[in-house]
Amino acid sequence: MNTPAIVADTGAGAGQPARIDPTARRWLLASLVAVWLGTAAVSAAGLHAQGRDLLLAAGLQSDFWIAALILGGAAADVAVGLWLWWRPGRPAYATALALMGAMTVLATLLLPALWLDPLGRLLKNLPIAATLCVLWRADGEHTS
Numbered sequence: 243m244n245t246p247a248i249v250a251d252t253g254a255g256a257g258q259p260a261r262i263d264p265t266a267r268r269w270l271l272a273s274l275v276a277v278w279l280g281t282a283a284v285s286a287a288g289l290h291a292q293g294r295d296l297l298l299a300a301g302l303q304s305d306f307w308i309a310a311l312i313l314g315g316a317a318a319d320v321a322v323g324l325w326l327w328w329r330p331g332r333p334a335y336a337t338a339l340a341l342m343g344a345m346t347v348l349a350t351l352l353l354p355a356l357w358l359d360p361l362g363r364l365l366k367n368l369p370i371a372a373t374l375c376v377l378w379r380a381d382g383e384h385t386s
Contacts, residue, residue: 262380270373271330274338277370278323285316300352315345335378342367342374 262270285293293312302308322341325334346367349356356364 262376267377267380270377271326274370274373275323275327278319278326278338282316282319282323285312285319289313296353296356302352330377330381332378332381335374335381339371339374339378342370 289309289312293315294308297308297311302311318341322334322338326338346364349364359365
């Protein structure tokens with residue numbers, strides 16, 4: 243079975259855009275959109291569930307600020323998810339990476355033990371960051 247490479251070496255050297263198989267690119271983008279929109283839906287629907295429990299464990303006691311953080315994060319997730327869906331490109335990838343980085347730093351400061359979670363709550367951000375970096379590099383001047 244001969245499957246195409248996801249990322250092809252352009253032979254142009256460092257700093258040149260890589261080429262991604264168009265089908266692989268669509269799958270990568272679809273998975274990122276699912277992560278951001280799915281996370282937003284779960285966060286907003288479970289306003290008084292895991293997110294609240296995590297913030298309480300981090301020492302936050304105000305119901306107002308807990309709800310504001312959860313709904314603010316969900317709104318940011320929706321914005322990034324829709325941007326990745328409708329206008330994928332370098333600005334969207336950079337924004338998604340920055341948002342994920344900010345949320346990861348905040349989670350690390352509040353609850354560093356999340357890095358040791360057996361389900362990999364924060365570790366999962368590493369392959370997402372790698373995917374965003376690959377897409378960013380491959381896009382070069384291309385946006386779709």
